[in-house]
Structure formats: structure tokens, C-alpha cells
Amino acid sequence: MDAEVQEDFREFVANRSSALLKTAVLLSGGDRHAAEDLLQNALIKAAGRWHRIDEPEAYVRQILYRQQVSRWRLKWPRRELSVPELPETGSGTDASSAAELRLVMRAALARLTARQRTVLVLRYFEDLPEADVARLLGCSVGTVRSTTHRSLARLRDLAPELAALGPAGAEQQPSRDFSPVEVRP
Structure with a gap:
């Protein structure tokens, strides 16, 4: 990756990673750690083809969706989130x-x-x-x-x-x- 392409990729990550992370969090069911892994893997895949990508955000989002599909096709059991106390319910x-x-x-x-x-x-x-x-x-x-x-x-x-x-x-x-x-x- 030459310096110009690398700088373009860094700029994209700096500008769009928060919006992409929101999508990844939703896709992963609120598990922020899984979402960060999902986004990181998508960005790694995009970095390898960065010089050939016309629409970077659409490309990275498509990678996110496809990775999530691959994850739910696996037969691994879901992890359960344990909390020490139940959250209070009520409507205000x-x-x-x-x-x-x-x-x-x-x-x-x-x-x-x-x-x-x-x-x-x-x-x-x-x-x-x-x-x-x-x-x-x-x-x-x-x-x-x-x-x-x-x-x-x-x-x-x-x-x-x-x-x-x-x-x-x-x-x-x-x-x-x-x-x-x-x-x-």
C-alpha cells in the first residue's frame, strides 16, 4: 500500500468508524466487543483491496453484513451475558x-x-x-x-x-x- 492510499484509508477509518461501529453493535445484538471484532475484521479485509474500492463505506458495510451472516450460520452456542443485579423496570x-x-x-x-x-x-x-x-x-x-x-x-x-x-x-x-x-x- 503506497503512502497516498494508506492515508486515504486512515482518513476513512477516522471519519466513518463510529457510524460503522453503530451498525456492527446492532448486528451483534448489543455486544460491543463482538461488534468491535466484526468491524475490525471488515476493515482488515477492506484494507487489502483499498486501491480497487469505488465506494468504501458501502463495501465495508457489505463485509459487515456478510460476516454477520457467516457468524450466525456457524453452529456455535451463543454466549449469555451475566449481570449481578436485574435492571429496574418502569416507565417515566x-x-x-x-x-x-x-x-x-x-x-x-x-x-x-x-x-x-x-x-x-x-x-x-x-x-x-x-x-x-x-x-x-x-x-x-x-x-x-x-x-x-x-x-x-x-x-x-x-x-x-x-x-x-x-x-x-x-x-x-x-x-x-x-x-x-x-x-x-
Whole structure:
């Protein structure tokens, strides 16, 4: 790697690593250490081909997704996170409710399978269409749809308190009235 390419790579890492780490944390279910490993491996792979990459961020993100897919295809058991005390639950209307919402969401995402979590991150955090998610994961659009549906249902089962914590609770949702409307010329 010549000096100019090396400097370009260092600049990319300095500017984009925090955003890429956020994605990696979501993909790894909130395990920051696993996320750092995931990002580090992706950056190592990208560094070897840096002089041939046209869109570096898209390339590194694709490596992240594919590495995560490879990880959940392995048959290794998941590690469990042990904590000395259970976190307190409750809902408040102050600034702590947003932090509490993030913690509940992180815990619920961590309890999903890696495949379910990856599909939800790609669909809703990365805001990718189903066809792009299917292409990235190497599956059909129907598989993405069914996995998304099952993942959201499981997320609702794992964390029913999300509806109470969020700013838009179930009672605040606008009703969808699809009754016929008479139109007069």
C-alpha cells in the first residue's frame, strides 16, 4: 500500500468508524466487543483491496453484513451475558424513558437469533428495501419478508413494554378506516 492510499484509508477509518461501529453493535445484538471484532475484521479485509474500492463505506458495510451472516450460520452456542443485579423496570415521561427504551430494545434484540436481528437491522436501521436485503443475505425476497414478520412478532413477545415506553403507544396510533366513501361529481 503506497503512502497516498494508506492515508486515504486512515482518513476513512477516522471519519466513518463510529457510524460503522453503530451498525456492527446492532448486528451483534448489543455486544460491543463482538461488534468491535466484526468491524475490525471488515476493515482488515477492506484494507487489502483499498486501491480497487469505488465506494468504501458501502463495501465495508457489505463485509459487515456478510460476516454477520457467516457468524450466525456457524453452529456455535451463543454466549449469555451475566449481570449481578436485574435492571429496574418502569416507565417515566422524563429523559430517562428514552434511555430505558434503548436498553429494552437492545436486550430484546440480543434475544433474537442472529438471522432475525440481521434482517431487522438491514430493513429498519439501514432502511434497505427487501430486494436489497435478499441480495445481501443471499436469499429470496419471500424469505426476507417472512423472517421480518416472524422477527417483529418475536420482538413484540420478548418486549411488550416497548409499546408502553415508546412515544407512540398503541392508543395513540391513528385508526385506519377503510370504509367506502361516496364521491359525488
